[in-house]
Amino acid sequence: MIVFSLRMCVPQSHHAEILKSVGSLLEPTRVLPGCLGCRFYTDIEDPSAFTLVEEWDSQGALDRHLTSAAYKTLVAAIELSSAPPTIRFDRVAHRAGIEVIEAARRAQGLL
Numbered sequence: 001m002i003v004f005s006l007r008m009c010v011p012q013s014h015h016a017e018i019l020k021s022v023g024s025l026l027e028p029t030r031v032l033p034g035c036l037g038c039r040f041y042t043d044i045e046d047p048s049a050f051t052l053v054e055e056w057d058s059q060g061a062l063d064r065h066l067t068s069a070a071y072k073t074l075v076a077a078i079e080l081s082s083a084p085p086t087i088r089f090d091r092v093a094h095r096a097g098i099e100v101i102e103a104a105r106r107a108q109g110l111l
Contacts, residue, residue, distance in 0.1 A: 001036065001092040002062050004054040006074075008081035011048065018050060021077045025070060029054065034061020048082070062089075 010018045022040050029038040036055040043049035052074075056062040065071060078085050105111045 001095070002056045002059060003088075003090045003092060004052075004056065004062065005088045005090070006052040006078070006085055008050055008078060008085040009046070009048045009083045010050060010080050011082050014080045018077055018080055021073055022050070022052060025073055028070060029065065032061070032065060034058055035065070 008018075026038050026040060029035055034057045036057055038054045039052070041051045041053070043051065054062075054065075056065070102111060
């Protein structure tokens with residue numbers, strides 16, 4: 001799995017624009033072949049910061065998305081950033097859930 005994340009800081013004067021433009025991409029992205037998830041977050045500690053997180057099942061699916069016409073909307077949104085954005089592509093080899101918490105608590109005698 002590949003996780004694409006984008007963090008950008010946007011001046012208050014452009015918040016409505018960024019919410020509308022990136023928000024309009026969420027559902028169309030979620031239904032693309034290979035998309036495992038797509039979410040857009042605001043930062044409660046820094047109201048100017050927004051983070052987009054997309055999960056993809058393969059490099060090919062991500063590449064098709066990155067070269068799509070719809071992706072140009074995201075590039076335009078990035079240009080609203082008041083500072084250089086943070087862009088990451090992380091490869092995830094293993095994913096676990098609540099069982100990790102349970103195992104840690106069990107090892108500490110808390111369960």
